[in-house]
Amino acid sequence: MSNSRTPLIPESQTSLVAASAAESSAPSVPEEDSAGEATAGPEERFDVTVDQATFEKLGPWQQCYGNLFRVRARTREADAWIVNDPADVRRVLISNHKNYSKGIGFERVALMLGNGIIVSDGDRWKSQRRMIQPAFHKQVIEQLSVTMTRCNDSVIERWCRAADEGRTIDLTRDTSELALEVILRSLFSEDVDRLIETHGGNPFSLLVEDLTRDLALAARFRGLTRHVRAILASRQEENRMPADWLSMLLAARNKDTGDAMTEQALLDEVMTIIVAGHETTAGTMNWTWHLLAANPHAEAQLHAEVDTLDHAPEFNDLDSLSYARQVAEETLRLYPPVWLFSRKALGDDVLSGQTIPAGADIFLSPWLMQRDAAHWRDATRFRPERYADLEASELKRTAWYPFSLGSRRCIGEFFSMVEMQLHLGRTARKLRLCKASERTIDVEPLVNLRSAVPILMNPVRR
Numbered sequence: 001m002s003n004s005r006t007p008l009i010p011e012s013q014t015s016l017v018a019a020s021a022a023e024s025s026a027p028s029v030p031e032e033d034s035a036g037e038a039t040a041g042p043e044e045r046f047d048v049t050v051d052q053a054t055f056e057k058l059g060p061w062q063q064c065y066g067n068l069f070r071v072r073a074r075t076r077e078a079d080a081w082i083v084n085d086p087a088d089v090r091r092v093l094i095s096n097h098k099n100y101s102k103g104i105g106f107e108r109v110a111l112m113l114g115n116g117i118i119v120s121d122g123d124r125w126k127s128q129r130r131m132i133q134p135a136f137h138k139q140v141i142e143q144l145s146v147t148m149t150r151c152n153d154s155v156i157e158r159w160c161r162a163a164d165e166g167r168t169i170d171l172t173r174d175t176s177e178l179a180l181e182v183i184l185r186s187l188f189s190e191d192v193d194r195l196i197e198t199h200g201g202n203p204f205s206l207l208v209e210d211l212t213r214d215l216a217l218a219a220r221f222r223g224l225t226r227h228v229r230a231i232l233a234s235r236q237e238e239n240r241m242p243a244d245w246l247s248m249l250l251a252a253r254n255k256d257t258g259d260a261m262t263e264q265a266l267l268d269e270v271m272t273i274i275v276a277g278h279e280t281t282a283g284t285m286n287w288t289w290h291l292l293a294a295n296p297h298a299e300a301q302l303h304a305e306v307d308t309l310d311h312a313p314e315f316n317d318l319d320s321l322s323y324a325r326q327v328a329e330e331t332l333r334l335y336p337p338v339w340l341f342s343r344k345a346l347g348d349d350v351l352s353g354q355t356i357p358a359g360a361d362i363f364l365s366p367w368l369m370q371r372d373a374a375h376w377r378d379a380t381r382f383r384p385e386r387y388a389d390l391e392a393s394e395l396k397r398t399a400w401y402p403f404s405l406g407s408r409r410c411i412g413e414f415f416s417m418v419e420m421q422l423h424l425g426r427t428a429r430k431l432r433l434c435k436a437s438e439r440t441i442d443v444e445p446l447v448n449l450r451s452a453v454p455i456l457m458n459p460v461r462r
C-alpha cells in the first residue's frame with residue numbers, strides 16, 4: 001500500500017496497533033453514567049473499529065468486564081458499547097432492531113458501495129431489500145449452482161494439473177478469484193466473457209490484485225460502475241435479457257408504486273452484491289482448507305461423505321453433504337469474516353439491566369461470542385461434527401451469528417452456503433490440499449477477517 005493513500009481506517013486508529021492489550025485490560029472502578037448506573041469498562045479512551053488494535057483488546061476486555069461494557073471514546077462524540085450476551089445481541093438485531101441504525105464504519109463502506117442495502121436504513125432499505133430478495137430465492141440459486149459448479153471445475157482442473165506437476169498453489173488467491181468469478185457470472189452471465197474480451201482482462205480483478213481496502217481502492221472500485229453501465233446499455237440495444245441477477249434486478253418492481261429501481265440504485269446494489277459476496281465467501285473457503293489440512297480426522301470424514309456419491313455433487317445432492325455443511329459452519333464459527341460490526345442506538349435501551357443511552361455506538365463481535373468457552377465446549381478446536389448433536393445445534397441458534405440475525409441478516413447466506421458446499425464436495429472428491437509449510441497463519445482483522453499472508457498448499461490427487 002502506498003503511504004500517500006488515505007486509509008479507510010484512519011491512521012490514528014491503526015497506529016494504536018502496538019498498544020498492549022494487557023496494559024489496557026486493568027479493571028477499572030465502575031463509574032456512574034448519565035442514567036446513574038454502574039458501567040464497567042476500561043479506563044483508557046479508545047475508538048473501537050475494525051482494526052488490529054481493537055481485535056487485540058476485545059478478548060482481554062471481555063475477560064475483565066464481562067459481556068456488556070463501555071469503551072469511552074477517544075475522538076468520537078459517543079462512547080462505544082460492546083455487546084456480547086446472546087440475549088442482548090438478539091435484542092439489538094431482532095426484537096428491538098427498530099431502535100438501531102447502521103453505525104460506525106458504514107459511512108466509509110458507502111464511499112465504495114453508494115447507498116446499497118448493506119448501508120441504507122429505513123424505508124429505502126426496506127423497499128430495496130424487497131425488490132432484491134427474489135434474486136436470492138432457492139430456485140434462482142439452484143439455477144446459479146450450475147455456474148458455481150462450472151467455475152469450481154476449472155479451478156479443480158488447475159489444481160489437479162498442479163498436483164501432477166508437483167506445484168504449490170496460492171490457495172488465498174485462487175479462492176479469491178473463484179469467489180469473484182462466481183459472483184460476477186451470477187450477476188452478468190455471458191457479459192463477463194464479453195467484458196474480458198473487450199478489455200483484455202477482467203477489470204473487476206482489482207479486488208483480487210489489490211488487497212488494500214482504503215479510499216483509493218474505493219474510488220477505483222466505484223470507477224468500475226462504467227462497465228456495469230456499458231453492460232446495461234448493450235443489453236438494451238440488443239434487447240437481451242439473459243437469466244442472471246442483473247436481469248432480475250432490472251425487472252424488479254416496487255410492490256407499492258410499481259416503479260423500477262433508478263439506474264443509480266441499481267448500480268449501488270450491483271456493486272454491493274459484488275463486494276459483500278466476494279471476500280466473505282473467499283475468506284471462508286481459504287480458512288476451511290487451512291483447518292482441514294490441520295485436522296486429518298475431519299478431512300477423512302469429509303472424504304468418506306463425498307465418496308458415498310457416485311458423481312461430483314450438484315445442487316440436488318446438497319442434503320447428502322451434511323458434513324461438508326458442518327465444515328463450513330465450523331469454519332464460520334472460528335473465522336467469521338465479519339468479525340465486528342456496528343449499530344447506532346437511536347433511543348435509550350436497556351441491555352443486561354443497564355441503560356444504553358441514545359446515540360451510543362454499539363459493537364457486536366461474532367468472533368468473541370463464537371469462541372467463548374462459556375458457550376462452546378472445546379471452543380477453539382475445529383470440530384465440525386459438533387453440530388450433529390442437539391446442544392450445539394441449539395447453540396447455533398443463540399451463540400453463532402456469522403451472517404448476523406433478524407431482518408438485516410445476510411441476504412446471500414444460502415447462496416454462499418451452497419457455493420461453499422459445492423466447492424468442498426467437488427474438490428474433496430478429487431484432491432487433498434496439504435500444507436506447503438508449517439508456518440503459523442495469523443489473522444488480519446480488518447473489514448474482513450482475512451489470512452495475514454497467502455496460504456500455500458500442495459494439492460495431492462486422492
Ligand code: HEM
Pocket residue numbers: 117118119129183272273276277278280281284336337338341342402403404407408409410411412413415416
Ligand atoms: C461466508 C459468506 C458471508 C458472510 C459471513 C456474510 C456476512 C454478512 C453479515 C454479518 C451481514 C450483516 C451486516 C450488518 O448487518 O451490519 C451481511 C449482510 C449482507 N450480505 Fe452477506 N455474508 C456472506 C456472503 C454474502 C454473499 C455471497 C452475498 C451476495 C451474493 C452477500 C450479500 C449481503 C448483503 C447484500 C447484505 C446486506 C443485507 C441487508 O442489510 O439487508 N453476503 N452479510
